[in-house]
Amino acid sequence: MQLAEHFAVLHAAPRTVRFDRDRLTIEDIVDIAQGRANAELSPDPAFRAAIARGADFLDRLLREDGNVYGVTTGYGDSCTVAVPPELVAELPHHLYTYHGCGLGEFFDPAQTRAILAARLASLAKGYSGVSVELLLQITRLLDAGLLPQIPSEGSVGASGDLTPLSYLAAVMCGEREVWRNGQVVCAAVALREAGITPLRLRPKEGLAIMNGTAVMTALACLAYDRADYLVKLATRITALASYTLDGNAHHFDEVLFAVKPHPGMGRVAAMLREDLPTTVWERNGKRLQDRYSIRCAPHVIGVLADAMPLFRSNIENELNSANDNPLIDGDNERVLHGGHFYGGHIAFAMDGMKNAVANVADLLDRQMALLVDARYNNGLPANLSGSTGPRAAINHGLKALQISASAWTAEALKLTMPASVFSRSTECHNQDKVSMGTIAARDCLRVLELTEQVVAALLITVRQGAWLRGRASPELALQPHLAAMVEALDIAPIDEDRRLDSDLHSLLASIRAKAWELYA
The missing domain is CATH 1.10.275.10 (Fumarase/aspartase (N-terminal domain))
Structure with a gap:
């Protein structure tokens, strides 16, 4: 579309x-x-x-x-x-x-x-x-x-x-x-x-x-929606990063993932196989095993993918609950005093989600570190600068973008401390054990926001990397899905340094609107 x-x-x-x-x-x-x-x-x-x-x-x-x-x-x-x-x-x-x-x-x-x-x-x-x-x-x-x-x-x-x-x-x-x-x-x-x-x-x-629990539950619904898209987008970025690094697509082999049968992880690997045909890899001189941020990407993204059904169950059960106190059973004419206002299931889901999402941010940040480093990116220029000739000396490509992505990643990781363990006894020790579910949900949304900023930076990076890899190795053609993604990003190649904040804002708007259809 x-x-x-x-x-x-x-x-x-x-x-x-x-x-x-x-x-x-x-x-x-x-x-x-x-x-x-x-x-x-x-x-x-x-x-x-x-x-x-x-x-x-x-x-x-x-x-x-x-x-x-x-x-x-x-x-x-x-x-x-x-x-x-x-x-x-x-x-x-x-x-x-x-x-x-x-x-x-x-x-x-x-x-x-x-x-x-x-x-x-x-x-x-x-x-x-x-x-x-x-x-x-x-x-x-x-x-x-x-x-x-x-x-x-x-x-x-x-x-x-x-x-x-x-x-x-x-x-x-x-x-x-x-x-x-x-x-x-x-x-x-x-x-x-x-x-x-x-x-x-x-x-x-x-x-x-x-x-x-309406506030925490509402925020959890919004967080789930964003995390669900993140699984697919991080997978597509990984495919483009592997292409840019001239990586080994056999790391995502179907038989390999059949013997470690986490279903979400397997789906991520299957999506990568869809994007990365293995037939072009039969050349000599390639690194036998890619570094972990590429080779183990299904294992990292897959943790989030495999947790999503549990998160959905917790969130939707809370959404479809009567959760105040006391409850009024009009049919049987009873007043039921209980504690259904307690948001522990949402707290657990949000603490778990922000952990898994931040790990995806860290994965992508590590991929970017490889992509911009001439020691590890298999023949591409430092910082993925597209400048050549005498002007290459004054152009710095994505150097600052990598610093910013690292800062956003660090902040996301800092927020992964579980809120639910910080119960405080309140209200004259009547509310002596509380869920902190709303704080967990707010933290999760902030982690998602920071991770989406890392994603935007990586989209610029892999688009630039794919352009440079095509220039350096024209025989390595992009698979059609990846080529269509690069085209849809609508980001001009960076051959001369330019400010990137407007590109980042545009990409963030597209990410949050789920502008790209990713995988079936």
């Missing part, structure tokens, strides 16, 4: 993702986040009746003097404090008010749409004791493009994402601020101008919005 066709597909009419009790996928959330899908609450009367049963049961329980955590009691360690009946209606608004203490950068619009969609998915399971009107309010915000300004810092990942989700609760009630068409607007004004009536939260509804 050509780039113009790809972007035409991206801007096609959005599909509709229906929210009910059916299972959603990571792709559903990503499509909503990226504007490729709209969110719709199911109009099915049976579904809406099931939602209403939980809220109606809770109302009846309150009329009968029931005792429910977070409804007739204070929150957290204050669960022993009884709330007078005449103040029960005010309690949800106090919850989001005192949690208005988030700091850090605000989540961007795509992340915020994903957060709203993830919270809607959980509440639509029908175990949170909320009204249909509350669910519709989330879809109204998405439809109107009114996105709460949600600070990224302040969640320990249990009791859910309380502080960041307080900004969603507040906006639904016409408080705090929203993004609207790239501008910050007072929520009360934005809702009024969109014809949306602010909510007055019913008992338990503040807790239902805030006491869950």
